[in-house]
Amino acid sequence: MTDFMTDSRHDLIASDRVEGTAVYNRQGEHLGKIDNFMVEKRSGQVRYATLSFGGFLGIGNDHYPLPWSILTYDTDKGGYVIDLDKQVLDNAPRYAADARPDYDEAFGRNVYQYYGVVYPW
Amino acid sequence: MTDFMTDSRHDLIASDRVEGTAVYNRQGEHLGKIDNFMVEKRSGQVRYATLSFGGFLGIGNDHYPLPWSILTYDTDKGGYVIDLDKQVLDNAPRYAADARPDYDEAFGRNVYQYYGVVYPW
Numbered sequence: 001m002t003d004f005m006t007d008s009r010h011d012l013i014a015s016d017r018v019e020g021t022a023v024y025n026r027q028g029e030h031l032g033k034i035d036n037f038m039v040e041k042r043s044g045q046v047r048y049a050t051l052s053f054g055g056f057l058g059i060g061n062d063h064y065p066l067p068w069s070i071l072t073y074d075t076d077k078g079g080y081v082i083d084l085d086k087q088v089l090d091n092a093p094r095y096a097a098d099a100r101p102d103y104d105e106a107f108g109r110n111v112y113q114y115y116g117v118v119y120p121w
Numbered sequence: 122m123t124d125f126m127t128d129s130r131h132d133l134i135a136s137d138r139v140e141g142t143a144v145y146n147r148q149g150e151h152l153g154k155i156d157n158f159m160v161e162k163r164s165g166q167v168r169y170a171t172l173s174f175g176g177f178l179g180i181g182n183d184h185y186p187l188p189w190s191i192l193t194y195d196t197d198k199g200g201y202v203i204d205l206d207k208q209v210l211d212n213a214p215r216y217a218a219d220a221r222p223d224y225d226e227a228f229g230r231n232v233y234q235y236y237g238v239v240y241p242w
Contacts, residue, residue, distance in 0.1 A: 012168060012224045015136045016157045036137045044167035044189040046160055047133060068165040103133045 013073070022079030023051055023071070029086055035063055038103060047121075048103070048111065062094040065103075067117040084115075134194075143200030144172055144192070150207055156184055159224060168242075169224070169232065183215045186224075188238040205236075
């Protein structure tokens with residue numbers, strides 16, 4: 001990921017550089033990686049980034065939707081940092097890779113509330 | 122791309138389903154494909170989608186930043202449709218794949234102006 005900065009112009013980041021990026025917490029524990037992220041089609045607003053971990057060779061791992069706003073990119077770590085104890089993920093909203101749910105309003109509010117973020121839509 | 126709808130929940134679309142999607146104009150001409158898109162990190166706002174075409178096996182093709190808002194997904198075509206004559210791309214802002222420019226404000230205003238879209242930031 002040494003070329004990360006070449007794809008990070010000013011305040012912008014390329015979509016394909018977000019995908020696959022490692023996620024850590026403030027204690028430096030590796031939580032997983034960003035699998036992909038969900039964009040509101042009409043407005044172009046990113047609503048969720050999906051953290052994935054576990055499973056074997058990416059098979060069977062769970063996906064954890066996170067509010068985009070809780071992710072901060074850390075150039076030293078070469079990944080995103082979120083202020084989150086690992087245990088918080090134990091009960092977090094998640095779904096199996098092959099069972100992506102309806103991202104409806106109830107789902108969205110639940111995700112945002114779980115991470116203590118106001119659901120702004 | 123038959124599974125497109127399974128990754129398109131309500132008004133949301135997954136980032137990795139945008140990448141690689143074909144782009145047509147209203148005359149049905151194939152213009153290229155979406156290579157990736159650029160997200161404003163802090164706000165999570167998508168600013169540009171990058172159309173690429175030309176080259177050989179993806180090598181040497183030019184990248185054309187487009188305002189996200191001019192893309193409309195057409196389920197019948199299985200791709201994005203933009204209201205654009207092919208010739209308009211002849212003089213459009215572009216860059217070589219290995220020479221991504223600074224996406225600064227002047228660059229952004231130029232791109233948006235070229236496609237007749239107000240630069241809203």
